[in-house]
Amino acid sequence: MTDTSLQSDLAHPDLAQRESGLGAALALTTASQVAATSSVLALTTIPTLVANTLGIGPHMIGYQVSLIYASGVIFSMMAGALVKRWGPARVGQLALLGAFAGFAGMATGHLWTIALASVLIGVGYALNNPSSSHILSRLAPPARRNLIFSVKQAGVPLGGALAALAIPPLAQRFGWQPVLLGFSLIPLVLALVYQLKRGAWDNERAPDIAIGRGIWQGQRTVLSNPDLRALAFLGFFYSAAQLSISTFTVAMLIEEFGWSPVSAAGIAAIVQIAGAGGRIFWGLVADRLRNGFAVLAIVGFITGAAILGFSLIGNLPALGLALIGLAGFTGNGWNGVLLAETAHSSPGKGTLTGEVLTYTFIGVMVGPATFSLAFNLIGSFSGTFRLLAIVAFAGSLWALVRACKARR
Known part of the structure; x- marks a missing residue:
């Protein structure tokens, strides 16, 4: 300085x-x-x-x-x-x-x-x-x-x-x-x-706000605002991918690629650690680019590519480890950017974070369950992970569209 x-x-x-x-x-x-x-x-x-x-x-x-x-x-x-x-x-x-x-x-x-x-x-x-x-x-x-x-x-x-x-x-x-x-x-x-901190942070209360009516009003605002609508569905896509990675990676390593249970269990820790670093890294990148949607598009594309690559060559330990670490770095690293973009895109005072995150919670519930259903139909973890990559790519494309509009 x-x-x-x-x-x-x-x-x-x-x-x-x-x-x-x-x-x-x-x-x-x-x-x-x-x-x-x-x-x-x-x-x-x-x-x-x-x-x-x-x-x-x-x-x-x-x-x-x-x-x-x-x-x-x-x-x-x-x-x-x-x-x-x-x-x-x-x-x-x-x-x-x-x-x-x-x-x-x-x-x-x-x-x-x-x-x-x-x-x-x-x-x-x-x-x-x-x-x-x-x-x-x-x-x-x-x-x-x-x-x-x-x-x-x-x-x-x-x-x-x-x-x-x-x-x-x-x-x-x-x-x-x-x-x-x-x-x-x-x-x-x-x-x-x-x-x-209540005196400093709760000085803009509106006691007349109706809770029940506010639920539907908030959802209407999210679904009618192109940026908030995109963020809501990105939360759905990316949380579904994130939880599916966390839930089924270890099982795939053991059942299909022959990793030992101890080695496979260590992957869960790697994914978490990579995700913590990824959140901070992608936050820095988003501030540098001044376009959160662009970062969300990059994150979705890399996550999809890492999942796809891992499902194809997960039997090669060194490359498999690098790819699953990359999937954790990106697939677990999007949350802070999405919340920051939600705060930026929310009209008026306050944010519509809860309203947008409703779809993230739904993605958490739906993602692993849908993965299990797809596994029963496809018959292999690797094949189901390739299908999961499409979910990440779809989110990336949606974010890219919003990123291009934001630059105009």
């Missing part, structure tokens, strides 16, 4: 104050994302321990994840109106309290309580992004918007890594129920921190 620019910053204390507020907001919203994601994935890291306690098969944990996202779809549609009515800090608190109650409910070890806890986790997860997007959109400079949103979204793979690395060994030592109860304190503490 030059002396002139330093003097300029000192002459504008509001700028320094805004930067300080942005740093605190980014830290708190990222930590909230980590806590929310770890609550979603907690049971998936210890399925055998949980299944033994409940007297069910480990595969039943898959229904728990579906229940989380099913409740998320409903509350994602309501999130925008809730943020406007109660304020983003209050909604952020509610999101964290959902994670807190979810952890505590799962810790009881009773099947029906775990089901209710899963619904609450889904509610919290659906409210988390609309709250944080509203906060960050007010504070983030336009030139760094994509990077800031992408750093916050890096909390998703970080939350997955936290759950995968911490919960299993602690559960083996102390028991899975006490560990989940201990994890419940993380979102509870963060919810208390949000209380300190």
